[in-house]
Amino acid sequence: MRKILSMLVLSGCMLTGLSAHAGAIDDAVKRGTLRVGMDPTYMPFEMTNKRGEIIGFEVDLLKAMAKSMGVKLELVSTSYDGIIPALLTDKFDMIGSGMTLTQERNLRINFSEPFIVVGQTLLVRKELQGEIKSYKDLNDGKYRITSKIGTTG
Numbered sequence: 001m002r003k004i005l006s007m008l009v010l011s012g013c014m015l016t017g018l019s020a021h022a023g024a025i026d027d028a029v030k031r032g033t034l035r036v037g038m039d040p041t042y043m044p045f046e047m048t049n050k051r052g053e054i055i056g057f058e059v060d061l062l063k064a065m066a067k068s069m070g071v072k073l074e075l076v077s078t079s080y081d082g083i084i085p086a087l088l089t090d091k092f093d094m095i096g097s098g099m100t101l102t103q104e105r106n107l108r109i110n111f112s113e114p115f116i117v118v119g120q121t122l123l124v125r126k127e128l129q130g131e132i133k134s135y136k137d138l139n140d141g142k143y144r145i146t147s148k149i150g151t152t153g
Helices: 002-007 024-031 057-069 080-088 103-108 135-139
Strands: 013-016 033-038 046-048 072-077 116-119
Touching: 024 033, 024 057, 033 057, 033 080, 046 057, 057 072, 080 103
Parallel strands: 033 072
Antiparallel strands: 013 116
16 A cells, blocks of 8 residues: 555645735734634644644744744634635735645745645555556546645645
């Protein structure tokens, strides 16, 4: 199974960083609160615990960032397919959900330097082991493929 999955690793990599609109950090400092939009469904970067709190690796980074800025952190749960429009309409100051830097996105919002690089992988059901040897095999209509709306996947 590992061999199949490794063969299906797509060459595109996701550069995970933070995204913001111009002047957002200055506005947050003046206001005393850094508002960060995220879709808390990307474990271990951001997720919701049993108490409904958003936790994760990116949340820990954002807490440290807010502390160093001397502001409170406010996390705003937002669906991923609407996260850029919400940023552009000032629902929050920045995006704190892993996002692939694309030319189209880069023309609309400002990206930080990436703090981690992760690849994209296709996962297949166990019963398809040995049947799918390449991502090209998935061009057959008998397979259904899914991904999250708004992502490069």
